[in-house]
Amino acid sequence: MESEITSNMMKHEMTEADNPNEDIWHWSEGSLKEGPYAQLSVKVPHMAGGKVHMQFTCADVAGLHEDMKEHLGTPFVFLGESAMRNYGVSINLSVKHGSIDANNLESLSKAIESDGDCFVQSCASEAEDYAVMQFRGVVDGEDNNGVAVKMLDFRIGAEKNRMLIAFSHVPSALKTESMNYPEMRGEWFLAWLCSRYFDTQEEE
Amino acid sequence: MDLDIVSMALNLMMSDFDDNGNISQTSKQFPTGLLFEALQRGKANISNVKANHKNLLLRTIDALEKNLHINETVIRCKIDGLDEDIMKEMV
Numbered sequence: 473m474e475s476e477i478t479s480n481m482m483k484h485e486m487t488e489a490d491n492p493n494e495d496i497w498h499w500s501e502g503s504l505k506e507g508p509y510a511q512l513s514v515k516v517p518h519m520a521g522g523k524v525h526m527q528f529t530c531a532d533v534a535g536l537h538e539d540m541k542e543h544l545g546t547p548f549v550f551l552g553e554s555a556m557r558n559y560g561v562s563i564n565l566s567v568k569h570g571s572i573d574a575n576n577l578e579s580l581s582k583a584i585e586s587d588g589d590c591f592v593q594s595c596a597s598e599a600e601d602y603a604v605m606q607f608r609g610v611v612d613g614e615d616n617n618g619v620a621v622k623m624l625d626f627r628i629g630a631e632k633n634r635m636l637i638a639f640s641h642v643p644s645a646l647k648t649e650s651m652n653y654p655e656m657r658g659e660w661f662l663a664w665l666c667s668r669y670f671d672t673q674e675e676e
Numbered sequence: 677m678d679l680d681i682v683s684m685a686l687n688l689m690m691s692d693f694d695d696n697g698n699i700s701q702t703s704k705q706f707p708t709g710l711l712f713e714a715l716q717r718g719k720a721n722i723s724n725v726k727a728n729h730k731n732l733l734l735r736t737i738d739a740l741e742k743n744l745h746i747n748e749t750v751i752r753c754k755i756d757g758l759d760e761d762i763m764k765e766m767v
Contacts, residue, residue: 551712566746580753615750638750650704
């Protein structure tokens with residue numbers, strides 16, 4: 473049995489680090505900060521600049537990090553450094569400067585800000601400029617070349633605010649000569665998180 | 677003037693692009709997280725950069741986005757009740 477997300481994700485193959493270092497997985501005793509439940513949120517002011525900075529927290533952060541080690545083999549995510557945080561994980565995505573997607577992302581940030589009452593506190597600071605991303609499922613879409621893709625459907629702050637993120641066309645990770653560990657692509661890692669924490673529909 | 681590592685990386689890539697028309701050599705010297713920060717710094721300074729450097733900055737931003745596979749990222753935003761044309765006018 474596979475979920476609609478996992479059945480549309482590119483297969484992940486574990487790649488060894490050039491110089492494995494166990495320390496990258498280590499957190500000092502008592503430093504992890506569990507959330508009450510699984511929650512994905514996005515930093516709204518950054519959306520105006522074309523950047524989607526997301527925080528994910530859950531009730532078992534240590535378990536999440538252990539699963540990343542066991543199933544993914546790397547804590548590193550493209551466009552960031554280690555995805556692991558004491559509250560869970562962090563992911564960055566970005567859209568092309570000056571694109572319609574960037575304009576629409578900015579418009580969405582303004583719409584969310586105009587609502588005002590949907591902000592939640594950052595998992596990492598006192599700032600209250602994040603909005604919850606509620607996962608609604610997988611929908612069909614097109615990539616930037618008009619090719620069919622599967623997209624994660626989120627509602628941000630309010631039911632009318634939609635953000636669709638394509639994931640099916642993206643490889644799980646990249647490893648170049650200058651990388652010690654492979655780095656997961658943000659869209660793929662986001663789909664992996666959603667499949668584990670939010671996706672309740674399964675298909676045979 | 678003090679330059680932090682992000683500005684230094686951006687300046688090096690602009691220089692590389694100016695000399696060679698690409699950033700393939702300098703981009704290998706930095707982790708992708710830092711390249712991404714440099715990209716954000718560049719985008720935030722488009723309106724502040726000297727006029728004769730603006731085109732170079734824009735082309736370096738384009739090269740950075742290709743290097744970081746950002747042109748492959750697809751994020752569509754919609755506000756129910758507004759069509760895309762209206763959303764564009766809001767910007």
